[in-house]
Amino acid sequence: MQTKLGLAVVVVAGSLWLAGCATGTSTTPPVEDKTTPSQTPTQPLPSPSGPKAGELSGTPADAALIAKRRVYFAFDSSQLDDENRKIVEAHARNLSSNPNLKVHLEGNCDERGTREYNIALGERRAQTVERAMRVLGVPANRITTVSYGEEKPVAPGHDESAWAQNRRVEILYR
């Protein structure tokens, strides 16, 4: 933890400098806002796990995306739409600029369909996120994946709004 914090200071300082260079007038520190995680209809729940010091990233835009620890999918699909792909890419940049960080990707499904097929589908979702990260240069040995299928819903309901929240990959920093 001690070394991570130390590294974080360097990273923050570095990115402040970079941000300053890019815009010339940066006054906002590029740290993520913990108090008001942004929410959109496709981002129904903020992640319960808080950010870690080492996860600060290069730009304020990325910081807002990195605050989101879940990406969502359509029924029986493992495709990332543009909005969710941007979140994954921000996490990938974050991982690239923080070589000590590792990430664990948990694939999940809604309750519809069969349990073993959903475990396979959840794995495919986690692999989609993994691939998107690797394309951006995150080495394979810093990414682990698991699928819980439909076994770990975050929304207990049995309707489309609950299902939409449950069809997700959790991005967990380690």
Next chain:
Amino acid sequence: MTMKQTGENRSGRNRRWFAAAWLCLLFAAPPAQAILTIEITQGVDTGIPIAVVPFGWNGPGQPPQAIADIVDADLRRSGLFLTLPRTDFVSSPTDDRDVVYKEWRVIKAEALVIGSVTPAANGRYEVQFRLFDVFKQVQLAGLRYTVNAQTLRTVAHQIADVVYEKLTGEPGAFNTRIAYITRENAGPNSATYKLQVSDSDGYNPRTVVRATEPLLSPAWSLDGRRIAYVSFEDKRPKVYVQNLVDGRRDLIAEFKGINGAPAWSPDGKRLALALSRDGNPEIYVLDLATKDLKRLTNDPAIDTEPAWSPDGRYLIFTSDRAGRPQLYRMTAEGGQVERITFEGDYNARASYAPDGRTLTLVSSVQGRFRIATIRLDTGALQVLTDTSLDESPSFAPNGRMILYATEVQGRGVLASVSADGRVRQLYRLEEGDVREPAWSPYNRELHY
């Protein structure tokens, strides 16, 4: 006056009761085990009219078990019998000498079951029962059992099986067991999962495995002695085999990625599995003795949920190689993959009927997931349920009923439907969810 009883049955039975007593010891369950209660949600008003008379009790106080109630409930649940109300009975014979056939013809009973329970030595009980054909005025069956108190329910189910077989010509499946998974909240963000085994009517639940992470996909070996299942207890799916007789547990598969969907070969020597060790889920067969692992499918799609044909020659599995999940069949060596389902947009999780001619599966049209059967010779698909979150169907070993999981008022429950769709029941827990049912095979070793 003599009971129908062959020597073979008698000697076989002693061994079986010994084994049954073993099981009871092993599964000495905590006292307050939640019991699944069964409710008939759709019955029939046809069937063989039968009178099941309360068994006589030749001991002090209350009888240790209401045998006739259990027999009556079993027969009624099958949908093939109309059990007549006791208020219509003119007499309550407990011995063949007291049977007046005319009294039973009057209330239109075609068959009559009577019996008695008598205390025997060493805390055991002697149960006698007789089945009569009211019109032919003949005894169709007569058996005597001497057992301990814990085995009286089993005896009642065996009596129901004898009645069922004598009157329908097919074996009954009352004296069987079901395995299922329960989930109860243990805290705001924690849950307790249990793999449980109970009698086919939900009584005598025993916890076989307990975990704080999900359990799923229990599968019985054909001898009824072992259950393979998937546990996330190490935060990822691994396949285990639990021996119900000696309590031993073996870790079977912990490869990288998915270890899931175990299915026993009919000879009990191999497990078909879905493994993603090579990158995506494929069907494998693992020889349990030699640990030899053979990959059967080779497709970038999802291949999962293998199921053996009863003759061991084929495996059915689910694959989305054509875009959506559908059922496919291949030989047990992995050759000749053939698509089985074409109707609907989601067909998955098949298992064979005992005769090998029909599959039960989860079939979805427009987002409603229902239990269906498909005939392998004609391809005819019959949807049996009208709910929308049905899953995990399995046949009773006599092929008459299908047990599955569904959801009622937001909670996971089990349900059964007759293979012809006419009779339905719900199995509920007082608290928590119940899911992933699997009907045991006939228990030839422990019972008959």
